[in-house]
Amino acid sequence: MGYVELKNINKHFKNFHASKDINISIEKGRLVALLGPSGSGKTTILRMIAGLENPDSGEILIDGKVVNNVPGSERGIGFVFQNYALFRYMNVYDNIAFGLRVKKVPEAKIKERVTELISLIDCEGLEKRYPSQLSGGQRQRVAFARALAPNPQILLLDEPFAAIDAKVRLELRTWLREMITKLGITSIFVTHDQDEAIEVADEIIVTNEGRVEQSGNPQELYKNPATPFVARFIGNSVEVKNYEKFRYFEKCSGDSTAYLRPEFVSIFKKGESVQFANSAEEAVVEDIIFRGSNLEVRVRLHGNLISSIRSINDSEIKVGETVDVFIYRLYVVAGDEVVLATNTSLQDEDIVI
């Protein structure tokens, strides 16, 4: 049984059905991402766990106890808001101490705990600063410390990296993951960024239109998308309608569409590939995008614009050049079914993503 469980949760905002029969189970000590596009209901789930919203029906359980009627402040949670919601008129010390002061902890103990947390988040010397005098990354860390101060059992984070610039975001992701792993606190964070979810979380819960589409560890989601939405959403998928025209692929059923990710495609300069010399198809390069550490090559194949990643160490390809394209596999979506179709010329070989 999970440490945090949601059972058949429904939530409406006026006429908007924000949560539809949500069932989630999160084990103790896990770092879980709620991943989905905006408006998919992920923040609503987080706010219901925190007690900031009440579900219309269904049960929320923490540590085996139904907490629907327990106020948020008594659920043993720490919450990090999207814009941190630091108290603007209190300095860093008072911000972190707030939760302890409310609980009437003796001032000496508060001092001990706040000092400990400030050193944990590497913000020594900033105690007297106000939130406006901190950088985005520092604010994030102070918000994290403030949420942790009263020793919560569960940490909830709403889009924790959304308000930070790209460079610091990457550092903070690693930092946050390390911190949470070190503390062993059950954590749930909301994000719309799949890279973030895949990199930081042990487990991802994908939400869409108020439903949970799939949950599992990042590799599982990547390898075995359970629903058409996940197949489309995870990875930089390209939609391919006439995939049966690709060599060595057959139409699965009448009305089906395929999703192709760049990592399923290899592009070779003419004569470069020996392995796939006979099974590759010819296509013309339409666009090449320099991505710093690699190149994205786009080719037109049977009317579809297909992307693939090429290393900058490979021999140069130019726009307009005719190249060999080999497709390893693609996801075929027929109705509610997702099938992984593999290039039939590879049938006996085992390829690991």
Add this chain to the structure above:
Amino acid sequence: MELRKENKVLKYFLITISFIFLGVFLILPLVYIVITALRDGISGYINAVSDEYAIKAALLTIQATAWAVIVNTIFGIAAAWLITKYSFKGKKLLSTFIDLPVTVSPIIAGLIYVLTFGRQSGLYPILDSYGIQIIFAVPGIVLATIFVTFPFISRELVPVLTAQGTDEEEAASLMGAGTFTIFRKVTFPHIKWALLYGVVLCTARAMGEFGAVSVLSGHLRGKTNTLPLYIELLYQGYDFTGAFAASSILVVLAVIVLILRLVIENKGNKELDLNK
């Protein structure tokens, strides 16, 4: 910057217009008040200002103003809090109605109360049986003053509270803080300067209120005459020295309020810079 350089002529033209306008419509009349008040010499002025009825009128004005500020502060905070932190049916209607006193003529405001609490009203016998007199008495004046200054404080608070959002309050409440603690520690520091500013505006407006109070007062000298009403009374009686001397009291009060306003605005802005 370029634009400003090119428009130097326009800049000075606008400065001239503004100063002439202020001079003619504001400074000149104020100077004229002082001159007329002192027309009969300093002793005449002192006599007029220390007149028993003048002092009573001034005290009544201060009394009505104090009530208006107290009532509207409480109501203003409550209404602004309600409008910005909760969502409920009829919220738009409520916030529109709060602004009503600004759009309605004060005379009408006065008449509304006469109709509500006067002899022809159904409430009158009940009030009368308890010995409560509202019309042509001090309570009426206080009511009228409260009515016209009704929106000033909440209108200052709503934008500040809206800009702040509810995150900080939610954060505090998740940590177990009670409503009062949240207000005192989180919300109040935000609205402090806006609230003071609203109080100042409310005070200024309350002191000068004429129309609504005039309808409800009954003009009993020394009893229900506020300073503006008293001034009018003297003026109608061709006692220019008295009228202008009494006016000068109001002017001094207004200047004090103006200076307070400046100080508050400055302090508030400085703190805003710090807490962006």
